[in-house]
Amino acid sequence: MSDDTDTALLVEGFRRQLAALVTPAVIREIEDGASPQSLWASLDETGFVDAMLPESLDGAGLDLAQAFPLVLAAGEHAVPLPFAETMVARAMLAQHNVLVPAGAAIVLAGRSALIPCAGVAGHALLDRDGQLVLVACSAAGSDLFRTRSATGIHVGETLATPAASDDGVLLASAAVAAALMAGAMTRVMEMTLSHASDRQQFGRPLGKFQAIQQQLAVLAEQVLSAQVAARTAFAGRGFDATRVAAAKCRANEAATSVCNIAHAIHGAIGATAEFDLQLYTRRIKQWQLAFGSESYWAERLGRARIAARADTTADFLRLHLATGSA
Amino acid sequence: MTLNLNNFPPATIPDHAEALRSDVKAFIAEQLAGVPPHIRARTWSGFDANFSRAMARRGWIGLTVPVEYGGAGLDAFARFVLVEELLAAGAPVAAHWIGDRQSAPLLLHYGTEAQRRDLLPRICNGELFFCIGMSEPNSGSDLASVRTRAERVAGGWLLNGQKIWTTYAHKSHYMIALVRTSGTSDDRQKGLSQFLIDLSLPGITVRPIMIGTGDTDFNEVFFEDVLLPDDALVGTEGNGWAQVNAELAFERSGPERIYSSLVLLDLWARLLGDTPDPLDAGRLGRFVARLAPLREMSVAMTALLAKGEHPITEAALFKDMGTEIEQQIPVEIADAVAQRLDGPHDPELLQTLAYLMQLNHVFSLRGGTREILRGMIARGLGLR
């Protein structure tokens, strides 16, 4: 798939299907413990889980940059199952000619304090002893954010060990998390803007108050820069440590102010289980804790800056962090 | 919602523009050999007419001005490459900065053929330096309330009033000023026009203002019955507000809104050595992570400007975030340095740091304040 308009149409179609399939009611049912099976079957049926497979394997042949909007959309819709993770995992495995059991939901299980969606997946991709490994798995430990995540996994049968990998799965995990966060933050921004124009106090919509406008401007800045950083992590042929580090660091930092501002502007209603905002912000916070914090990635990025021996930071940005350098 | 990722379509600097980079690097290395970081840290506040003339000799002022007007006829990407290198190295570009960045494009777009023929070649060869006459004592953020007035008289315009904070007016040949030509300040955006003011005309007094660092970069400029010729009007009478706004996208979208503290950052990074402690590596990494998407945005806006678009809201968003990082770099480096009570403290690092600590508060003022930029973003979001 190379044509831009084709990709745009594809993404549009995907968004329509997500809007129909992944309603807030469905998200809540799964969070409350319902079986993920029927939603997963529907998502699988859309065919988008295979979007990154080559056309010879009945995929759409999307590269990372083309798949990026699908991941954003999954974040925007708070898909409660590892759709984006599975799409990326299948592509990584297909590169090494490993075909995945039909219908398998796969989590990306890079080193992490928690694994999102581990409670609704039967397979995991890991970095283990320098190898890329596909295993059967089940959730272990707690679901800290009520998102069907888990603080660990029970590793079952090893299904494939197709390639060497030092931290390739960690990079993929963090890149996907950064893009899902950027997507969820986009939805949070939309919800906050619409709340600010609906909710009236002192006889005016909140959005007419300058103090609120200024906060919304900051919210938009943070969301846009997290989106651009995530897009850059999806610009190359594979996930590059420097780009991923910048993307996850930026997503995590942005997430703090985005969640604070969004909840502040919503007031008490935004904190309630009945209101949808928390479906998105709860996930954003879960991803903040997953696959490395801003300090973890910042330290790696700082070391990369020094190791590169670039004359200036501008050179480093251009050579290692620009879309065009991928 | 009107602000999303589509406002910053991914863009790549084309090869023909990148091709310029190594020449620029070599030129800077030669010109700035031996100039210490605390001087380089002035970057686009550093005024050096000789440096600007050396650039002109290379054909690097007015890079985007068509060849027929004395420019290089290159595109906005080439200018991005040039400017990025100059700023990253801390080259003293102030003398030609305003003319190159905004006066030349303004004249090209709105000027008469005679104005273009007269002025553009002289901007490009480093003869004419420009300054921006927008702010007045009672009109800062509320720019539309300017009171400096030009009245039509036989043979031209009679100018009276005062501008302030005019960077390098005392070393410039021309000011492009926003003034009232009809109505009163209650008429706001209506009745404003832009004028090209030859600063050597009788009736003009330029008085430098010293800031806390002891530097005198900006000025008060007084106009007392200054007779401007007919052809001092730039563009259309009464269209000044729209013209100024078109200028602002150029003024706010460039790398100078993210690189003002880069010389300090890179000096500090170099002194960290090969094995920095985790805290310092993290500090450095956070700056890189914040700068990376902003550079992408600046390249994206360069592509939009090259297509003739005016990414004004985007530029406001970019500048507000960029100047925040520029302000934060000295703050966090100061924290890192003074965390070690007993040093070692590199004297050059301390001097560069102290300079930027005393200056960083203006980064968010020049070119429009945070509150004003955020108001523009709010408008872009449909809130106003």
Ligand SMILES: Cc1cc2nc3c(=O)[nH]c(=O)nc-3n(C[C@H](O)[C@H](O)[C@H](O)COP(=O)(O)OP(=O)(O)OC[C@H]3O[C@@H](n4cnc5c(N)ncnc54)[C@H](O)[C@@H]3O)c2cc1C
């Ligand atoms: C280093 C430097 C160089 C400069 N160079 C030039 C130059 O070359 N030419 C030129 O014309 N100007 C120049 N300026 C002036 C600059 O454009 C103004 O400082 C700026 O527009 C703000 O105006 P002000 O200083 O009068 O502050 P004010 O407008 O008085 O603002 C003071 C504070 O009040 C806030 N504020 C004002 N209005 C509102 C509002 N409606 N809502 C909320 N908050 C508000 C502002 O955000 C700011 O925080 C320069 C300034 C600096 C610092």
